[in-house]
Amino acid sequence: MFCHRCGKPLPVAANFCPSCGAPANSTVFAASPLHTMYRPQAQRMIAGVCAAFALRYRWDLTATRIITLLLGVLIFPVMEVAYVVGWMLMPEEVPFGMQPPYAPPAPPPPPVPPSGP
Numbered sequence: 351m352f353c354h355r356c357g358k359p360l361p362v363a364a365n366f367c368p369s370c371g372a373p374a375n376s377t378v379f380a381a382s383p384l385h386t387m388y389r390p391q392a393q394r395m396i397a398g399v400c401a402a403f404a405l406r407y408r409w410d411l412t413a414t415r416i417i418t419l420l421l422g423v424l425i426f427p428v429m430e431v432a433y434v435v436g437w438m439l440m441p442e443e444v445p446f447g448m449q450p451p452y453a454p455p456a457p458p459p460p461p462v463p464p465s466g467p
């Protein structure tokens with residue numbers, strides 16, 4: 351196990367990194383919203399930021415979008431900036447079993463014409 355902050359190896363039973371003092375408990379690290387949130391491939395309208403919040407906090411997706419739009423008008427340009435920041439910070443959903451960078455799926459091969467005699 352390695353420290354998520356400084357990258358130095360951690361003792362197995364350590365609760366805190368001896369080098370930088372960061373919490374070594376992986377559940378603390380995993381509880382950070384940015385590491386549990388991702389922008390889903392489906393259900394996205396622009397970049398999937400609203401969908402990411404709705405998924406993470408189990409909000410209603412439609413309500414999340416409406417509130418985001420309303421706040422985007424009411425407190426312009428705070429929500430717009432926040433949206434772009436969320437877009438940049440949140441990772442894209444990665445298909446199961448694949449790690450970035452991954453190649454997009456190859457297009458299906460062209461149909462082979464039946465070979466005559």
Ligand SMILES: [Zn+2]
Pocket residue numbers: 353354355356357358367368369370371372
């Ligand atoms: Zn550390």
